[in-house]
Every structure is written in structure tokens, then in C-alpha cells.
Amino acid sequence: MALRFRILGSGSSGNAALLQSDAARVLVDAGFSARRLDALLAEDGLSLAQIDAIFLTHEHGDHAAALTGLARHPHIRVYANRATAEVAQRSLKHRLNWHYFETGAAFSFRDLEVSSFRVPHDAQDPVGFIISHGAGDLVSPRRTLAWLTDLGHAPANVHEHIREADVLVVEANYCPRLLEADTKRPWSVKQRINGRHGHLSNEAVRELLTTVTNPRWRHVFCAHLSRDCNTTSAVETAIAPALRALGCALSIVAPGTGSTALEF
Numbered sequence: 684m685a686l687r688f689r690i691l692g693s694g695s696s697g698n699a700a701l702l703q704s705d706a707a708r709v710l711v712d713a714g715f716s717a718r719r720l721d722a723l724l725a726e727d728g729l730s731l732a733q734i735d736a737i738f739l740t741h742e743h744g745d746h747a748a749a750l751t752g753l754a755r756h757p758h759i760r761v762y763a764n765r766a767t768a769e770v771a772q773r774s775l776k777h778r779l780n781w782h783y784f785e786t787g788a789a790f791s792f793r794d795l796e797v798s799s800f801r802v803p804h805d806a807q808d809p810v811g812f813i814i815s816h817g818a819g820d821l822v823s824p825r826r827t828l829a830w831l832t833d834l835g836h837a838p839a840n841v842h843e844h845i846r847e848a849d850v851l852v853v854e855a856n857y858c859p860r861l862l863e864a865d866t867k868r869p870w871s872v873k874q875r876i877n878g879r880h881g882h883l884s885n886e887a888v889r890e891l892l893t894t895v896t897n898p899r900w901r902h903v904f905c906a907h908l909s910r911d912c913n914t915t916s917a918v919e920t921a922i923a924p925a926l927r928a929l930g931c932a933l934s935i936v937a938p939g940t941g942s943t944a945l946e947f
């Protein structure tokens with residue numbers, strides 16, 4: 684099997700994705716209650732009992748909410764850097780099956796190779812992931828997924844990391860016009876969102892996607908859309924022309940929903 688990937692849910696209220704290979708079933712982030720994750724996984728004929736590991740980007744609740752419900756699933760390995768694990772563990776009653784990685788260093792889990800890279804976001808030690816599978820020969824072509832959510836801006840090192848991915852998941856969190864017009868959020872929260880350690884706007888994503896040189900992407904998922912301060916059509920307007928020029932498919936994950944499955 685190649686890699687099978689599906690975003691289970693995405694947006695300010697929770698983020699999680701399922702990645703399956705021959706030998707591994709993992710979640711990238713787990714930002715829903717364990718009960719809700721079980722319901723989302725049921726659409727794939729699965730439940731948490733069949734998940735082997737969680738790769739955790741950072742400790743914010745919309746990425747880590749399931750951890751409180753993992754007492755019943757001690758078999759699930761939770762991969763995180765030490766700073767993230769320590770702060771996440773503090774609010775839990777039970778000790779999780781933590782496996783630490785060093786930010787920037789590669790590790791493997793079964794038939795997946797994983798590396799992490801630092802992103803600028805207001806959490807302990809937030810990361811993006813590059814997850815690869817396959818030897819790179821005819822029998823087993825190499826396939827790579829890049830996961831890039833929750834960052835206030837995209838430094839040059841981020842460009843390098845995501846360039847070689849076949850599939851890129853990137854956050855398109857807010858439309859600056861809708862954020863400005865929003866009446867629910869106080870000024871301080873708006874400052875946090877559009878700050879250097881907040882989230883990417885649609886325009887920032889377009890700039891990122893058009894600045895990376897010779898990207899290998901075949902499919903880009905725009906995710907983590909704000910329910911109040913973004914729309915799929917605003918993302919489409921900002922980003923679709925740039926990806927069309929690259930001959931790359933685009934899926935925009937509506938806030939509060941998941942995506943269809945992709946095999947690659």
C-alpha cells in the first residue's frame with residue numbers, strides 16, 4: 684500500500700489527521716475528545732483501539748484534546764518533543780506513553796520516517812512534520828507528507844522542509860479583511876492571531892506557496908480555517924490560481940469538517 688491520508692477534522696475547534704501505511708496507523712495531532720475521535724475514525728472503519736501512535740505538533744487544546752481520554756488506550760505511543768510533552772502532561776491525571784523526539788532530528792516509527800522542524804507559534808516548542816514512506820525504488824516509491832499548521836510566519840527553513848513533499852497540509856487560518864471586521868474577538872486576540880507567533884493568513888499562504896522554488900507538491904490541503912474569520916471561497920480566491928500554475932491539486936477543508944481520503 685502507498686500512504687493513505689485523511690484529515691479527520693480541522694479548524695479552531697479541533698485538528699486531527701489519519702495516516703496509514705502497510706505497518707502503521709497514526710494520527711497527526713489529536714485535537715478532539717477521545718469519544719469524538721472514535722466517531723470520526725468510524726468513518727474509516729477504525730477506532731482509537733487500532734491507532735498505533737500520535738505525532739503531536741504542540742500542546743494547544745485544538746491539537747491535543749484527546750490526550751485526557753487516552754487512559755483507556757495505553758498502547759498508543761505519543762510522540763512529542765520534551766517541552767511539549769511536559770506541559771501537556773501537567774494537566775493530565777494519568778501518565779501517557781510518551782516517546783520524545785528532538786526537534787529537528789529524524790526518528791522512525793515502523794515503516795514511517797519522521798522529522799520535525801520548529802515553527803513560530805505561541806506554544807512551548809511547536810513543530811511541523813515531514814513524514815516519509817518507501818525506499819525510493821520502483822517497487823516502493825518514496826512518498827512524503829508535510830504538515831504545517833499553527834505558525835505566524837514562514838521562515839526560510841520552513842520553505843526548504845516542505846519543498847520535497849508530495850502532499851502538503853498548510854494552514855490558511857484567516858482572511859485579514861474578515862479578521863478586521865470580526866466583532867467577537869477583542870483587539871488583543873486579533874493581535875495574537877495575526878502576530879509573528881500566531882497563524883497564517885490566506886495571503887501569507889499564497890506568498891509561501893509562490894516563493895518556494897521547484898516544489899514537488901502534487902496535492903495541497905488548506906486546513907485550520909477560522910470559522911468566523913475565513914471562508915473556503917476566500918481561500919480559493921487567494922490560493923487557487925497559484926496552485927493551478929503549478930499543476931497542483933487543491934483541497935480546502937471547510938472549518939469544522941474533514942477531507943476525503945487521498946492515496947498517494
Ligand SMILES: [Zn+2]
Nearest residue numbers: 743804806833
Ligand atoms: Zn496552536
Ligand SMILES: [Zn+2]
Nearest residue numbers: 743745746833
Ligand atoms: Zn491550532
